[in-house]
Amino acid sequence: MSAASLGLRVDRRSLVLPVVLVALWTAASASGIANPHVLVPPGTLLAAFASAVRSGDFWTAVGASLARFGAGWAIGSLFGIAVGVAVGTYRPAERVIAPSLDSVRQVALFAWIPLLTAWFGDGEAAKVILIAVAAFFPVALNTESGCRSTPRALIEVGRVLEFDPWTMLRRVVLPSARPAISAGLTIALTSAWIGTIGAEYLIDEGNGLGVYLASARLDSRMDLVIVSMVTLGAIGLALNAGLRAALGGRASENDVVVTDD
C-alpha cells in the first residue's frame, strides 16, 4: 500500500512549518542557548531513536500498547453498536438508557481510573475496560443518530414488504446508518488510542508505550520522551489511515450515471 493510498499525500506547503521549527531547534542547540537536557539536540535524538528501535523493550512496549488498544477498541465498539442500535430504534430503550448515557458521558475519561483500578486492580482488565469506555461513547452516539435518521420512506417500504424487526434492521436500518457508524468507529479509534496511553501512563504498571514514556520522564531522559511521543503520533496516524482505507474501500465503485428510457 502506497503512502498516497493511506491518505498521507503531502502538500509541499505543509512542510514549511516543520522545516522552520527543526531549523530553529538545530540553531538553538548548536548555539548553546538551550540546555541540552531540556531541549535535546537533533543529533542526540536521532541516536536515541536508533538505539530504541534496536532494543527489545521498545518493541515490547509498542506491542503491548497495540494489543491492549485493539482489545479495548473492539469491545467498546461492539457494545457501542449494540447500545446505539437499541437506543436509536426502540423507543422504550431510548427512554430507559438515553438519559443515563448522556450523564455518564460527561465524566472525563481518566476520572474512571481510580474506580476501575479499585475494582479490577492495576492489571490488564482495568486498562482494557478504560479503553473500551473511551471507544464506547462515540460509537454508541453515532450509531444511535444514524439509526434514528433512517428515512421514514424506506422504513415504509420494509413495512409494506412485511419485514420482521430483524430483517428491517439488517436490510434497511443498519445499511442506512453505515456512514454514521463508520464515523463513530473512526472517532473511537482516536479516543481509544488516547485512552490506551493515558491508562498506561497513569496506572504505570506492566508494559506499554505509556509506561515507557512515564519511566523516560522519571529518568529525565528527554530524548526517550520525544521518541515515545513521535511513536505515539505515528501509530495514531497509521491506525486512522488504515481504518479509513478499510471502511471507505467499498464505497465508491459506482459513479457512472446512466440515463435512458
Next chain:
Amino acid sequence: MTELASLEVRSASKSFAVNGHHVRALDDVSFAVSPGEFVSIVGPSGCGKSTLLRLVAGLERPDAGEVTFAGARVDGPSLRRGIVFQDHRLLPWLTVEANVGLGLLKSALPDAQKRAAARDYIALVGLNGFEGAYPHQLSGGMAQRAAIARSLAARPQILLLDEPLGALDSLTRGQLQAELLRIWQHEGVTMLMVTHDVNEAVFLSDRIVVMDRNPGRIREILDVNLEKPRRRHDPAFSATAQHLEELLEANPTSPPHG
C-alpha cells in the same frame, strides 16, 4: 394466477393536524374495487387521494369507517396489497436485482427460483441488462420501473400506485403508461392508481373516482367503457377526457386552508 379479492372502502374519514389547523383529508369516502379492475382516483391536490391510498395500503388507519380486503378488515401493511410510491424508494445501497429481490424475501421459494423470479420481473418492466445497476445510476423512469418490479415480485393481489409517473417527463410517462397497461393485462393484478393526469386516468382505467377537496370527498365515479388499448386521438377518448376535465374544473373547491 393467484385468486383475486375485492377491496371495499366504507365511510372512511381521516383528519390531520397541519400547523395547528384541523384538516379533514377524507370525509365519509366509500367505494369498491372488483378483482382485476383498473381504477384511478383523480382530484385536485389536497383532496386526500394519497391519504386514501395509504389507508388501503394499511400505512394509515381511518379515524372512522373501515377498509376491507377479501372481506377482512385492513389494519396494517400486507404483501397482498403492494404499493408503488411517487418517489421510487429503492434502497440506494442495493442493485436493481437486490431491490427487486426484497419483494421475494418472504417467499417460500428456494433461492435459485427467487433469483429467476427477480430476473423475470426485471425483464417484465424492461430493465434487462440493468440488474447490477445501483439506483443512482438509473433515470427516474428506470428507477420507477424497478420499483414496480419490486412490488410485483411480492405477488400482490392488488397493486396501489401513488402517482407513480407524476415526477417523469411526458414522453417517459407516455411510455410507462403503455407498459403499465401491458403489465396489468399480463399479470391480471387489480390496480388502484392515484393520478392528477386526466389523460393517464382515461388511458388506463375501467373506472375513475373523481374527488373534491376540503374536505376530501368522492364527487362522482365515472365508468370508462372504451376498448383497450385506447388511442388518445380517438374521438370517444377525447370526449371522455374532456368530460373528466369539466368535472374537475366544476369542483366547488376553495383553496386549501382558505
